Amino acid sequence: MTSRRSHTKPAIPPEHAPRPESETDPTTTPEPANAIEVGTATDRESTIQPPPGRRSHAKLAPTPETENDPLPSTPRELFDALPPLPLRTEIINGRMIVSPMGTPEHGRSAMRLYRALWPVIDVHAWDAFTSNVDVCIDGPRDPIVPDFVLAPVDCPRWGARELLSSGLLMVAEVVSPGSVREDREDKPDIYARGGVPVLLVIDPEDAPPSVTVLSDPEDGFYQTITRVTMGKPLRLPPPIDFDLDTGIFLA
Numbered sequence: 001m002t003s004r005r006s007h008t009k010p011a012i013p014p015e016h017a018p019r020p021e022s023e024t025d026p027t028t029t030p031e032p033a034n035a036i037e038v039g040t041a042t043d044r045e046s047t048i049q050p051p052p053g054r055r056s057h058a059k060l061a062p063t064p065e066t067e068n069d070p071l072p073s074t075p076r077e078l079f080d081a082l083p084p085l086p087l088r089t090e091i092i093n094g095r096m097i098v099s100p101m102g103t104p105e106h107g108r109s110a111m112r113l114y115r116a117l118w119p120v121i122d123v124h125a126w127d128a129f130t131s132n133v134d135v136c137i138d139g140p141r142d143p144i145v146p147d148f149v150l151a152p153v154d155c156p157r158w159g160a161r162e163l164l165s166s167g168l169l170m171v172a173e174v175v176s177p178g179s180v181r182e183d184r185e186d187k188p189d190i191y192a193r194g195g196v197p198v199l200l201v202i203d204p205e206d207a208p209p210s211v212t213v214l215s216d217p218e219d220g221f222y223q224t225i226t227r228v229t230m231g232k233p234l235r236l237p238p239p240i241d242f243d244l245d246t247g248i249f250l251a
Contacts, residue, residue, distance in 0.1 A: 092144070092186050105251075107131065109174045109202050110148045112248045117150070120242050126169065127151050135171065136162035137194035144190065148172035148200075150240070165194030169239050172200040180205055192217040198240055202249055204230070211246040213237070 110130040114121075121128050129149040136143055136158035143162060148171065155167040171191060173183040183201060191199050192214070199214040199222065209230035214222035215237045228234050230249055236242045 092142070092182055092190065105204075106147070106174050106176055109204075109249050110172065113148050113172055113200070113202070113244075116244060116248055117240075117242065120240065121150070125153060127153055127155070134162040135165050135168065135194075137190055138164055138166040139193060142190070144187070146171040147174045147202075165191065165196050168196050170198040170200065170236070171196055172202060175201065175203040175205045177205060188214055188222060189220060192222045193220040198237060200236070202230075202246075204249070206230075209249070211244075211249065 107130065114128050114130055117128065120126075127150075129151075131145065131147050133149055134143050134145055135149060141158060144165075149163065149168060150170040151163055151168045156164045158164050173179075173187055175183045184203070188199055188201070195217060197215060197217065201212040201214070203210045203212065210227050211230050211234055212225060212227040213234055213236055214225050216223040224237070226234065228246060231247045234244045234246050236244055
């Protein structure tokens, strides 16, 4: 089909139980339970203790090189200030989303797509990546991590590790239970605004499972959308120009 567009109250530890009135000093205001005293690092560092039964965390503080730097004011600045994380980190419509890497089933679909497209990848000497490269959306410079990326060898970059969206050939997303909204609704518009020519959405969460190809980005939207039931053939338009057997995504 082608279209246009039951809870138990925990016992109170003895150290936190209310004191009898005779033991309470009426001239002072009691602190709330579990309060942590606020002060400078130099005069509080040795006195702050975590509440009983609560795990202590490492102290966070800027390094001497960054203590005078301004705080991040945009999602992109916050993303750039983060250390490398073994997690999938993206900015989607102003929201920073940090999620674990996909399941084996998730990665399997991306690898099956890679193998299916190998003939055209080989002929054109293109590069292909499966969930291991960041894409910078041209314009807002928001980072996205597609499940599959197809790009020319000379694709322009933003920094050392992000490929610019406007230089890509195709991206693909595999819908998972936790990414339904992002993959079906948010990311198509983001990729269209970033100038990605072709988006493939592999959706095992659909009923029945489906595969959709979106192409012809214009004014921030894909103008041509073709959806088939998973298992049927699907033509990938130029610049891919390839007949894809979507049966490869069936378990």
